[in-house]
Amino acid sequence: MEEFDVVVVGAGPAGSxxxxxxxxxxxxxxxxEKRQEVGSPVRCGEGIARKWIDEVGIxxxxxxxxxxxxxxxxxxxxxTEFRIDxxxxxxxxxxxxxxxxxxxxLAEDAVKAGAELRLKSAVRSLTFEExxxxxxxxxxxxxxxxxxxxxxxxxxxGFESQIGRxxxxxxxxxxxxxxxxxQYRMVDIEPDPDYAEFFLGTTWAPGGYVxxxxxxxxxxxxxxxxxxxxxxxxxxxxxxxxxxxxxxPYLKKGKVIEIVSGGVPVSAPLDETVKxxxxxxxxxxxxxxxxxxxxxxxxxxxxxxAGETLxxxxxxGDFSSSFLMRYENGWRERLEEELYRDWMAKEKLIxxxxxxxxxxxxxxxxxxxxxxxxxRILEEIRKRYPELVREIEDxx
Amino acid sequence: MIRIDVxxxxxxxxxxxxxxxxxxxxxxxxxxVYDNCxxxxxxxxxxxxxxxxxxxx
Numbered sequence: 327m328e329e330f331d332v333v334v335v336g337a338g339p340a341g342s343x344x345x346x347x348x349x350x351x352x353x354x355x356x357x358x359e360k361r362q363e364v365g366s367p368v369r370c371g372e373g374i375a376r377k378w379i380d381e382v383g384i385x386x387x388x389x390x391x392x393x394x395x396x397x398x399x400x401x402x403x404x405x406t407e408f409r410i411d412x413x414x415x416x417x418x419x420x421x422x423x424x425x426x427x428x429x430x431x432l433a434e435d436a437v438k439a440g441a442e443l444r445l446k447s448a449v450r451s452l453t454f455e456e457x458x459x460x461x462x463x464x465x466x467x468x469x470x471x472x473x474x475x476x477x478x479x480x481x482x483x484g485f486e487s488q489i490g491r492x493x494x495x496x497x498x499x500x501x502x503x504x505x506x507x508x509q510y511r512m513v514d515i516e517p518d519p520d521y522a523e524f525f526l527g528t529t530w531a532p533g534g535y536v537x538x539x540x541x542x543x544x545x546x547x548x549x550x551x552x553x554x555x556x557x558x559x560x561x562x563x564x565x566x567x568x569x570x571x572x573x574x575p576y577l578k579k580g581k582v583i584e585i586v587s588g589g590v591p592v593s594a595p596l597d598e599t600v601k602x603x604x605x606x607x608x609x610x611x612x613x614x615x616x617x618x619x620x621x622x623x624x625x626x627x628x629x630x631x632a633g634e635t636l637x638x639x640x641x642x643g644d645f646s647s648s649f650l651m652r653y654e655n656g657w658r659e660r661l662e663e664e665l666y667r668d669w670m671a672k673e674k675l676i677x678x679x680x681x682x683x684x685x686x687x688x689x690x691x692x693x694x695x696x697x698x699x700x701x702r703i704l705e706e707i708r709k710r711y712p713e714l715v716r717e718i719e720d721x722x
Numbered sequence: 723m724i725r726i727d728v729x730x731x732x733x734x735x736x737x738x739x740x741x742x743x744x745x746x747x748x749x750x751x752x753x754x755v756y757d758n759c760x761x762x763x764x765x766x767x768x769x770x771x772x773x774x775x776x777x778x779x
Contacts, residue, residue, distance in 0.1 A: 486735030561772025
């Protein structure tokens with residue numbers, strides 16, 4: 327039977343970064359991707375910040391940069407706009423990418439580092455030692471069904487992750503921690519080319535937001551995410567998106583050339599992300615930012631830590647959960663505080679009515695706030711409407 | 723039990739990640755529902771395109 331030090335399940339960005347750093351550190355790595363093509367179909371809004379790219383060793387490449395924006399624009403339910411430029415925005419969104427090309431570039435990096443990639447290879451179950459340690463996977467592929475042995479299996483299998491649950495890690499999250507999302511890639515429109523736009527309010531996106539991310543002067547990703555706990559009828563996400571577009575002549579005249587749908591985790595961090603012979607990374611580990619819904623940056627940052635931990639585990643010959651805790655401690659140290667704080671901010675935000683959102687964005691639009699952080703925003707709002715912030719002062 | 727409208731399904735996995743009892747599986751292009759489904763209906767609600775419906779057994 328074939329044996330690898332590390333089997334990575336899922337060849338999205340976080341999977342490829344994990345595989346790359348494990349392989350660079352000397353591990354034998356197999357990446358399994360259930361789809362026939364890396365990066366397609368796209369399941370993403372495609373807006374990323376730039377500030378974390380160097381940290382994980384990604385080289386900017388104009389092949390996957392679709393469009394650059396100056397900053398972000400928040401639009402209140404009554405239409406008031408609050409703009410903030412990227413250089414001051416904590417750089418949450420600055421570059422709109424082509425995810426299919428981006429994912430392929432990262433997979434190429436992983437393969438060049440020595441990882442092996444197999445497509446159309448769906449993992450159907452994990453295998454275990456008698457001790458309970460995960461020691462491999464069962465794969466269905468063009469070659470038929472087979473088993474692969476591994477020192478450690480990494481579940482980088484996205485929102486729908488099953489690797490964790492098969493391995494005894496509880497990744498189930500509550501309806502108010504799940505976003506139902508749908509997006510149209512629209513052409514023949516004139517989006518604001520300088521801003522990534524976010525529309526708040528119960529009319530457009532209860533418990534979430536509508537986004538317009540320009541991909542060029544004449545095209546954009548237009549999408550909506552609503553909390554599962556706010557869904558009344560099946561298919562609500564699509565109805566909300568259609569209603570938003572219907573109400574805007576500059577979008578209504580556009581044409582849709584791609585439909586993207588999916589679930590987004592917006593939960594607090596999980597209690598555990600490692601077991602003996604098993605790690606979870608990215609959306610699978612619920613490392614997605616619960617406020618912005620951005621998952622690529624955190625997945626890649628955690629993936630690098632996972633890959634480095636795994637290459638050390640190979641050298642030590644130790645894939646126990648106590649060794650793999652180096653990964654868990656590493657990603658928590660880097661990401662957990664922000665994840666938890668932004669999850670609390672999301673919890674507060676979903677309870678606000680449109681009137682309160684109008685007041686908050688109106689305060690921000692009149693302020694000279696120069697940093698788009700939860701802390702600065704709340705501080706600014708407290709000056710004018712202390713009662714709005716009183717119950718969330720623990721965030722400050 | 724859950725009925726899948728294969729002409730609507732986007733294979734996005736929103737249902738699979740939402741299922742509280744891990745009763746669904748999505749490979750590259752086919753969605754399956756297993757017998758341990760508890761008829762909670764969360765997958766029907768989370769589906770962004772209304773491809774799932776709950777029907778009586």
